[in-house]
Amino acid sequence: MTIRRDPLDPNERELVREGAPSPAGPRRAYMPELPDGADLTQEVVRFDGGSRVPGQHGATDLTKDPAGVPDPAQVEVPAALRAEIEDFMSRYPDSRSAAIPALAAAQRVHGWCSPQAVEQVACVMRLTPAYLTAVVGFYDMLEGTEVGRQTVYVCTNISCSLRGADDLLASLKGEIGDHPDVNIRGFECLGACDIAPMCSVNGTYVGPIDADEVPELARQIISAQDPLPGKQLVRRRVADVAANSDDVARASLDSGTLDPVSLDGGRSA
């Protein structure tokens, strides 16, 4: 067994004890969640870039000057993206207000808030990339690392977990596997606890999801199809009394005709 103090220091003396039993392992209770494949024999667990704190992706290069507001002559911004951001900026007394919608728009184009995406937004909005990167870091829906384009949020908050959300997340993850196009993650309460356990597929809410529907849902996510059309939130019309029962076809108060929502699968909502 090998014990190394600092895995990054090539001069660090290696301590080798032949045949010794593996130690009980570090005290887990005090440790952040371990990355996959972490070497538990290390005395100090290291994450990306040698950091002791997880999530420090892409360490800063301190030898460089911080980037300023990009020069419009040097940065190419897709015309549609530029128009969208400028439209957002025109809505507010202070154009900086458009930061979140603009980053979200760039993320739709690039798949994530990549350095290039951030630079394009910075160029149109006349802000520094550092400022925008800080904004990206604050919000859960803005991705600071490269992820798949199919975004799946599985709610694992209290109400959903009381109805089996943790199993749903595990089985959906298992079913989808390591797919490069899919960004699946547990999420905080999505505001749809009435259809728990549920998930949001690219913004479409579906639920309650039964265990036997998971393989079908996984297939639809991977192939970018409409997820479980019969279980989408917009189909649910009943707000009260018969809550959670979808099968009450309601007549209009005005015309007495049947609810069109139930006839076209909720598309008109």
Place this chain on the structure above:
Amino acid sequence: MTNHLLFQDIDEPGLSTIEVYKRRGGYLMAEQALAMARDSIISSLKDSGLRGRGGAGFPTGLKASFIPQGKMDKFLVCNADESEPGTFKDRELMQKNPHSLIEGMIIAAYAVGANKAFIFIRGEYVQQAEILEKAIEEAKAAGYLGPDVMGRGVELDMWVHRGAGAYICGEETGLLDALEGRRGNPRLKPPFPANQGLYQGPTLINNVETLTAITYILKVGAEAYAAMGVEKSSGTKLISVSGNVKRPGNYEIEMGMTGRDIIYGLAGGIEDDREVLLWFPGGSSSPVLTKDDLDLPYDYDSLAGAKTMLGSGAIIVAHDGNSVVDIAVKTASFYKHESCGKCTPCREGTSWTTKMLKRIQSGEATPMDLDVISSVCEQIMGNCLCVLGDAMAMPVASMVTKFRPHFEAHIEQARAANEARLLAELDAPGNVLQGIAAD
């Protein structure tokens, strides 16, 4: 008692279109309001007894009266962030009845003299944001919004602003920072947003349900609204019932109905006909109640009397098949994740409470940890910039106090299970530690 006011037309097909909404009497109240004096709208809001439905329960008419008079840029912001776990009432309103929110906002904006209005909606509500945007387009085309609202010389511009996933942006000053394009860190109060809010201008911030209720208060009259419900908690409240109930969903009730009538009546009782272990009366930030509290009337003051709160009106019910330890871990982890990190008691307190609770969950704790948790929670309360810290401390402390025997039993059980597992590993053939252990 149920009473359909905000939900009176909610299941009308196509209500989200201006055509159907107007057929059901839509925008008549806005027309009427714009012919009224501003003061008289605010005083009828005061008379109605309407209190903020976003969580804090502050009297709406009073808040509107704090907005300074005079000609200047004033803002109206609708808080549609709805991220309090267990809450989904605003979603239903925005999705099915968006025009009544817009109408309420026209009335509120006119009453305080705001000429620019924003609906800050959480980024996850993609479909609801699209519905709202479409509804605003329709209202603009029909002349209810724009430079000259209904030809009355009043300007009102309205936009939907989408967030990007952060609970703290529901806190009114965090929301303002997010709306200004920054990280959503709450601001020190005072100054309150009514004086210095968005872009330093006077800003009225209200919840979706509060603003929608304004439309209906004008419809039925302030006195009739005040007569509903109970004293100091007048009117109807939308409640979101979820968790282990047979019929989770949104219900509209007159305040003062008992918890039992809501959970066993409206929501159909507990799944598998089990017993209630605990319930959150007002979202996950409210201190929990047990099955002994089911007969409490559901209104602001009765719940405050029971040392909890009505909050956002989200009732989460857990049955006795669940472990209170797991629920406590879920609760604390949520606040740990959502803490903005600006103040130490909240940032560190939520993080350490979560670690301690996880230690309890995995059987690496002693009963003393429960005392440490209680003391950490005590030190968070009242010592933070916003109430997110308190929002974790209150429910967690209430669980640890009310369910201490459950926690202690779990600690002992999990510890014994760990010990048995380790001993079994030691006994396994070939374990080199065997000789040492024998010494």
